[in-house]
Amino acid sequence: MSTVAALAEAVRRGDRRALARAVTLVESTRPDHREQAERLVEALLPCTGAATRIAVSGPPGAGKSTLIERFGLAGIARGRRIAVLAVDPGSKRGGGAILGDKTRMAELARAPGAFIRPSSAGAESGGVARRTREAILVCEAAGYDTVVVETVGAGQAETRAAELVDMFVLVLPPAAGDELQGLKRGIIELADLVLVNKADGDLAAHAQAAASEYANALRLIRPGVPRWQVPVRAVSALTGEGIDAIWDEIARFRALLEPGGEWAARRAEQACAALWAEIGDGLAARFRAAPAIAARLGAVEREVKEGARSPAAAARELLALFLTHAGG
Secondary structure (H helix, E strand, O other): OOHHHHHHHHHHOOOHHHHHHHHHHHHOOOHHHHHHHHHHHHHHHHHOOOOEEEEEEOOOOOOHHHHHHHHHHHHHHOOOOEEEEEEEOEOOOOOOEOOOHHHHOHHHHHOOOEEEEEEEOOOOOOOOOOOHHHHHHHHHHOOOOEEEEEOOOOOOOOHHHHOOOOEEEEEEOOOOOHHHHOOOHHHHHHOOEEEEOOOOHHHHHHHHHHHHHHHHHHOOOOOOOOOOOOOEEEOOOOOOOOHHHHHHHHHHHHHHHOOOOHHHHHHHHHHHHHHHHHHHHHHHHHHHHOHHHHHHHHHHHHHHHOOOOOHHHHHHHHHHHHHHHHHO
């Protein structure tokens, strides 16, 4: 039996060490690892698709990690198996993750029914890492029925995360006045569920008021799912208030979309989007590696930086050069 086949079999058995090795493999950028990773995912595909995929996003300080831990523990109490893929901001200089969410979910990390994997976003934008989709599939094949992707949450551009999951959950801190106005329409439009965290102690009243404001704002926006009015709930990751209701909302959302085929249609669109992303990345890599481009790229980039050429004209030259040599 090949190494990839043995690893796939161990993942399907739910071996946690094998799962960790499999995620490491699919996240690797080494060319030899990429070929093995593709064979591994192909072998595991028949065992994927049953889990609920959830993205949890929100600004720094909203308490995403604490909420995910509380949510995961509540799910385990219900008999669920939870995988958390925590995407941390990457260092542009060193490439590594700046934070380590696993250390902030210590109790959940010890639970037998949970698997937590921190990953660096690296140079990727959109709130997720380059191979988050493949990591989701590997976790599903290992028997996890709920996969939570904690996004970077460092800005408004979390669209790529929304394209990987079934439900996009936005976590917000209590806010009022100018802070409410600062929340951009784009990120709100992605949300299938909005949670105002920290609804406890002195902030309880602020959280309830903010939830009402957000609910009113959402009524002015066309919902992403026509038959779904996005719920807004005030919750507390500290006390557990409202956490069980999150599970109920997720079940209600799936029950609404699944019978009519909308759930499956979303998954199909996501798979197609992943196909085009792979094509784009593959072409970009081939483009940079082409000898003709490598010989000319430095000079063209300098001309663009110095303002001697427009980016559009420079790109046209390089593309023509690439296509000429590719065709030859």
